[in-house]
Amino acid sequence: MNSRKLFILLVLFVMIFSSACFVTNLVAEKVEDKAGELTEKLSTEVLGNLELTVENATGASLEDLQQTQEAFSALSSEDIQATVNSAVGMDEDAVRKEYVLPEEAINITQLGEMVNFQVQQPMGEVIDFYRSELINQGLKERAITTSITEMTASLVFTGHPSGKLLVVQMVALNEGLTNISIRFEVE
Numbered sequence: 001m002n003s004r005k006l007f008i009l010l011v012l013f014v015m016i017f018s019s020a021c022f023v024t025n026l027v028a029e030k031v032e033d034k035a036g037e038l039t040e041k042l043s044t045e046v047l048g049n050l051e052l053t054v055e056n057a058t059g060a061s062l063e064d065l066q067q068t069q070e071a072f073s074a075l076s077s078e079d080i081q082a083t084v085n086s087a088v089g090m091d092e093d094a095v096r097k098e099y100v101l102p103e104e105a106i107n108i109t110q111l112g113e114m115v116n117f118q119v120q121q122p123m124g125e126v127i128d129f130y131r132s133e134l135i136n137q138g139l140k141e142r143a144i145t146t147s148i149t150e151m152t153a154s155l156v157f158t159g160h161p162s163g164k165l166l167v168v169q170m171v172a173l174n175e176g177l178t179n180i181s182i183r184f185e186v187e
Contacts, residue, residue: 092108095108095110095115099115099182100130100133100134100137100182101115101117101182102119102121102126102129104119104120104121105117105118105119105180106118106119106120113164113183113184114181114182114183114184115181115182115183116179116180116181116182117179117180118173118177118178118179118180119177119178119180120176120177121176121178122172122176122178123151123153123170123171123172123178126153126170126178126180127148127153127155127170130155130168131155134157134166134168138159139157139158139159139160139166140157140158140159141155141156141157142156142157142158142165150172151171151172152169152170152171152172153168153169153170154167154168154169154170155167155168155169156168158187160184162184163187164184164185164186164187165184165185165186165187166182166183166184167182167183167184167185168180168181168182169181169182
């Protein structure tokens with residue numbers, strides 16, 4: 001094959017290849033445009049359905065919920081806890097007294113005759129606190145039901161004025177944080 005024919009074949013190949021690339025890019029742009037349109041349409045429909053679902057379930061619009069979320073994010077954890085306590089009718093001072101909560105107690109919640117909270121203290125210190133405080137109030141630890149491990153503790157006290165057992169259970173969380181649950185049980 002002579003060099004002229006080879007050159008013509010090479011030019012034709014380059015032209016065909018360039019045309020194919022141009023067509024491929026043109027098709028890709030059209031596909032991207034169509035995909036963008038479909039995504040936007042689908043997003044709008046999904047958002048509309050979500051708004052209807054939220055409104056039907058709560059009676060509030062998404063904007064209302066977003067404003068509420070923004071208002072809550074501006075509150076401190078103490079403000080949120082006080083709001084929750086108020087909504088459920090919990091008198092934190094009365095709970096602190098009846099259940100003998102340390103001053104450092106945070107995230108206090110009450111459900112019936114059970115209170116749950118955390119303290120930024122190692123579990124061993126919390127055990128010592130409850131043994132000291134409750135014994136000073138005339139309660140007696142029921143040693144046979146005491147269980148203490150590295151991560152958990154369960155103490156049961158008798159002699160409460162209500163006639164019920166006072167059960168104090170703890171779980172060591174992270175970085176010296178201890179979760180405590182206290183409840184009254186019928187003996």
